[in-house]
Amino acid sequence: MNQSDPPSGPSDAAGDNPFFQEWTGPFGAPPFGRIAPAHFPPAFDRAFAAHDAEVAAIAADTAAPGFDNTIVALELSGRLLGRVTDVFRALASAHTNPALLEIERDIAPRRARHWDGILHNGRLFGRIDALYREREHHALTAEQQRVLERYHLDFKRAGAALAAPAKARLAAINERLASLGTTFSQNVLADEQAYTLVLESEEDLAGLPDYVRAAARAAAQERGHEHGHVITLSRSSVEPFLQFSARRDLREKAFRAWIARGEGGGATDNRAIIAEMVALRAERSALLGYETFAHYRLDDAMAKTPAAVRGLLDRVWAPARARALADRDELAALAQQQGGNFEFAAFDWRYYAEKLRKLKCDVDEASIKPYLQLNHMIEAAFYTAGKLFGLSFERRTDVPVWHPDVQVWDVHGADGSHRGLFFGDYFARASKRSGAWMTTLRDQEKLAGDIRPLVVNVMNFSKAPDGEATLLSFDDARTLFHEFGHALHGLLSDVTYPMISGTSVQTDFVELPSQLYEHWLERPEILRRFALHYRTGAAMPDDLMARLIAAGTFNQGFATVEYVASALVDLDLHLLADTQGFDVGAFEQTALTRIGMPAEIVMRHRPAHFAHVFSGGGYASAYYSYMWSEVLDADAFAAFEEAQDIFDPATAKRLHDHIYAAGGSRDPAALYDSFRGRLPTPDALLRKRGLLDETGVRS
């Protein structure tokens, strides 16, 4: 079945349902203007049924199992479901509403049940297993072998080889986990939507630079306040406030609300959900024959074992903590010097760090930000992709989008051919989940025709009022490059099978293309060209740029500690075999005490709003992935530095062929080795964070 040939079924009352029609608009993109929430329930119904029928036919095939009648048939099945799911996910995360939230609660457990029905289909697994055992006798290409291996592994990891009672229990657990994950993320969204810090008077705005005021005014207007300024719990709203607000009482108020998301008591409290999820994950892993969930999860990761993950995190933790404690003393001393007669607290850290950065590095956010216009940073990301991979980007205004702020570009390859579409959805709004992410509306493949990907980046930048340029912090710009690196992994994908397309790789490898891309932002070659003052158009002065780059390791103790603490708590949570009487609050306290968490730093994501780990669970026991990938990206960028050209064509070609275009076509370690000729050690990472020399930590 292909996308232009939806399954026939009983005639549908909703004859105008776009999911039952061919998408004939530009590039076959989803017709967002015509898609309403009411279209999803019948579309999901029909999609589940159609997929079930297709899979039943594959399982019932009386011919001997071959690659075509089993794997290719599976790869071609479920197209309607894929189409509905991709659009639904995009809307439910980037522009949701009460109707979509309700459908999401209904669909999440049904989707889990649907997939378990397939993964636990004994006849189907019998065919895959037989084919896998006989794989040497089928003349398969390397890519086909990899796809077959992945199918076999996915079925085994889902419990396909287990007895019926165990399968039934697994299915019940998965269904419940899907519901819990959905409720978890909806609770966080509800807490974020419910909170605003309204700044009424000039005194409330003390210390805030113009652009923070402008963003707070725009946030107020979006929420229907005619006057005043509003700080929200979106990172790009609350962090600048914490950096600049001279009002310690208001900083404390905003900070406490920010770190308490998901544990405010009442209907949106996530703590009981976490306890149940941790217990169910442990039970599921035991059914599948693993010691703990972490063992299960990491078995199919580049890291392989909890010990390997802990080894890396511990190695980074000690020097990072030492640095953070020294920084804390310096910040507390500065606060006292400036007349602060109080005990230095977590909500003071960003404020005094900003002041100290100004003193020590002669760099402050307010002097950098006017040079970082959103539109120019988007251009910078495009330009880098042009220099490295020959891509070019042409703005399109005829492609349907889900919100007027969304922009679309047609992406061309070096030979001028169409490579895909890139959708950029950059601004925070109440209907959007917090954070930043890449997703797709269609993946690259060559099985059902030459399918070009539709790739989406979603961010939460504070939007400037109408008619003014949106300015980014350097962190925001880094996030933009990060997500664009993921986007390139989707856009440059050049594989045949959907199973291994684009970002369908291990979680601890998937952050390599994204984090690696951040390196180019920090280079004079890029900043000189694109960091232009929003009023005068002047390039960022060389001395400011030099100070900005030199300040790259400033406050890295703090950043590393808040991240590694989250990763260690995530790991510890999923190393629990006995979850009787589990209390997440007590657990968090114990885990943090054990590692000696500085009292003035709070985890980057506390459990009650740790969406990576509990909304869907893509990063459960895998939040360490960013650091694992950072070991790779720090080493990977060094390949360009060694070539003394950050756009070195030969290095860029290897990077393209073995990383960005390769999807999951081979084992990640093999892919990296093909690019670099060896695997890395953590030294480059420690050096990049400025944590190597003074601590004596060496390989």
Ligand SMILES: [Zn+2]
């Ligand atoms: Zn990422």
